[in-house]
Amino acid sequence: MNKYRLELDPSGRESPWWVTIVALLLAFSLVAVFILATGKNAATVYAKMLTGAFGTEFGLTETLVKAIPLMLCGLGVSLAYRIQVWNIGAEGQFVAGAMAATAITVYLPGLPAWSALPLMVLAGIASGALWGLFTALPKVLFGVNELIISLMLNYVALQALDFVVYGPWRDPAGKNFPGTPAFTAAESLPVWGNSRLHMGLLLALVAVVAAWVFVQKTRWGYELRLLGANSEAARHAGVNIKSYAVLVMLLSGGLAGLGGMAEVSGVAHRLLYGISPGYGYTAIIVAWIARLNPFGIVVSAVLFGGLIVGGYSVQTLGLPSSISNLLQGAVLFFLIAGSILGKVRVRRREAA
Amino acid sequence: MELFTQLLTAAVASGTPLLFVTLGGIFIEKAGIIQLGAEGLMLMGAVTAAGVYLATSSLPVTLLAVLLVGGLLGLLHAFLTVTLRANQIVSGLALTLFGGGLSAYLGKAITGIPLSGAVPKFDFGVLGQVDLFTLSSLALVVVLQIAFFHTSFGLHLKAVGDNPATADVMGIRVQGMRYFAVIAGSMLMGLGGANLLMVFSPTWIEGMTTGRGWIAIALVIFARWNPLGALAACWFFGFLDTLGFRLQLAGSTVPPYFLKMLPYLLTIAVLILVGWRTQHRMSRAPQALGIPYIREQRF
Structure with missing residues (x-):
């Protein structure tokens, strides 16, 4: 033996x-x-990715620009994963947020910055949360698997996006380009210097701290951790699993929706076809690699932002x-x- | 009548790739393992089929390669979930992301090159032409239906998925059965992708499955883990998918984007319906689904 x-x-x-x-x-x-x-040559490729993503000021700010949606979406799904609610719909929630923020610019044009931006933030969060709720309700009411619903809703959101950018919201001056007219300065998040790095980074970092306080310092956060560690014990302690499933999906969707708002208002300055290159899916790994820890998500989001930027930079190598x-x-x-x-x-x- | 036959043929063509994947999903879940990598497996199956067929022009070699790739990725999932007892959901997601990335990477050079006449068709008179994939999917339904419900193998598989500890005491090799089911089922999922590429839309495009793998996972639930149910569910689904497409061709005033939403909305509706109907009854799902089996539970 x-x-x-x-x-x-x-x-x-x-x-x-x-x-x-x-x-x-x-x-x-x-x-x-x-x-x-x-x-x-793999070494050449990796060196190129590294310098492309972190080696220059341009690369570094681009990496941070990509890290913003990853941070917000990753933070969102991490809250859901804490209690084994498998939200893989951050992509759709992100798109829903981007669309709602754009709707403000389309239907309430010409607002001054002090009202336009807060309204867009609110619309983004609310619509992402609503998209999350569409996943949460079938789950808690009928016991439907949230994984599949949240994923199906991603495709629905993407079709809705295609509809508005090819249809009613398309820029008439855009020569058939599938996108809305450009946002005004009042509808755009301020940027840092000459770069594309925008105030969304600040929003994301505030969200990270808020999420940490929520999870570690509040009663809800305590019950959430209890549910995550031992759902049986939590149930006996009188924690309502279903209301927490709804809560995390609302928060999860809201954060991803904020990410969508930040992307249209801070980077693209318009809603356009394919607004997300799969941020919602990458966010799943971002959350997992950080072991669902909010501050860890900051690090992993920057890392994966760099991976995306590095991926673009190796295209020159064929x-x-x-x-x-x-x-x-x-x-x-x-x-x-x-x-x-x-x-x-x-x-x-x-x-x- | 002409239109009806056309519609039916199109429905079967659209439903058959789903059928392979759904059958694979049923096989795996019967053993108590969740395989959410279907989308990645389909993409890998499709890109393998495209690459190998373009290089060799040989159908048998292509199918063997697809089975090999599906089997290897299945082995990976089995190793992670059965031996290492990793979280099955995360492992499946990893497989989907990895398969999506790898297929896009490998398929870059063959994007947009059409395959034609790769799959033989057989003439069945009034039923029209039936291709090899459709025929084998039908045979597979029959074989699996018999294997699951009328053989000792099926009984053992059910025992492993419902109550692995009891199965273990009965002398059934739980881990072995689970490995077998995951590998075989993943091969079928790869075949579904190959089917999609070689018959349904014969040109490799990155992400060409557009969520079909996930729809198939939902259809496993709709089919209530029954191969005949899977046949009905997949063809029904293919029919509705086709209907949307035909409406579009017929000059419907509904924007195409809404018609394209239909399969996804339908999947959600079906799941809600199934959930609502089985709310107060015992589910037909394997009872140990998603729970790793540890023989000497000491820790």
Whole structure:
């Protein structure tokens, strides 16, 4: 018989932090194999990605610009994942927020900045939250799987987006370009210097702190953590699981909706076709890699923002930008495997 | 009559890729494992089919390659969820993201190149031409229906998905059965993607499945984990999908965007209906679905 056996750490603690680093390295190594298979030098490609994303002031601000929606969407889904509500609809909630913020500019044109921007923020949050509610209600009323509903609603939102940008909201002066007319200065979030970095970053950071306070310092946050740790115990303590499922979906959707508002008002300055290159999906990994910790999400959002920008920058080497999607999937794989393997320990068998 | 036959043919063509994926999903879930990687598996199946067929022009080689890719990705999911007992939902999501990214990366060079005449069709007289994929999907429904409900294998599979501890005591190899189901089911999901590419829309485009993998996961629930139910559900779904498309061709005044929303809204409606109907009854879902099995639960 074997003298040693493998066991999972009984304490159930989280795996050590270096597991995340190892997972990232392994993911990059795996993708390097694919890069080599297409006859490119992986080291050159990664160096190009790194300098493209973090090496210049332009790259760095672009990375932060991409990190803003990832932070807000990631923060949103992280709240839902805390209590095993699997919201993968951040993409749709983001689009809903972007559309509602744009609706303000379309139907209430010419508002001054002091009323236009707050109204757009409110509209973005409310419409994202509503989109989240469409997922929450079937779940709590009929026990419908929220994963599938939230994903189906992504496609519905994207079709609605196509409808407005190709149809009623299309810029008549835009020569058939699928987008709305450009926002006025009063409808745009202020930017930092000459870059594209906008005030949405501030909004996102405020949301991060608020989420941390909510989870760690309030009664709701306490019950949320209790539900996440042991739903059975929470139920016996009188915590209503269903109302928390609704709450997290509202918050989740609202944050993603705010992300959509920030993107149209801060970056694109108009609503256009394909406003999100899949931020809502990347946000899932952003939340997971940060282990649902709000401050960790800031770090992982910047990292993945860099991955997206780096993905664009390797296009000059003749590689498709989908390489960043490939990396994202690989990171998630190694991360989940690592978070389990990190807990395995070798124990000596006791003599019989 | 002519229109009706056309509509029916189109419905079957649209429903058959879904049928492969739904059957795969049923197989996997019967063993108690959730596989949310269907979308990624379909995309990988489709890009493999496109790449290998363009390179070899051989249908058998193409199908073998698709099965191999689906099986390998299934093995990965099985290793993570059965051996490492990782969260099945997160592993499935990872598979979908990874498959989406990898297929886009690998398919870059063959984007937009059409495949034609890859799949043989057989003449069935009044029923018209039936392609190889549709025929095999029908055979598969029959085989799985018999295997699940009339063989000891099906009984063992059910035991593993409903109560793995009891199955273990009965001497059934729980982990082995789960590995087998996940790998076989993932192969079927890959085939569904290949079917979509080789018959339904024969040109590789990044993200061409547009959520069909997820719809199939919903259809598993609608079909109540029954292969014959899956056949009905998928063809019905294909019919409605086709109807929307035909309305568009017929010059409907409804903007096409709303017609394109239909399959997704329909999926939601179906799930709500199923949820509402089974609210106060025991679900037909395998009872240990999504729960890892640990033999000596010591920790």
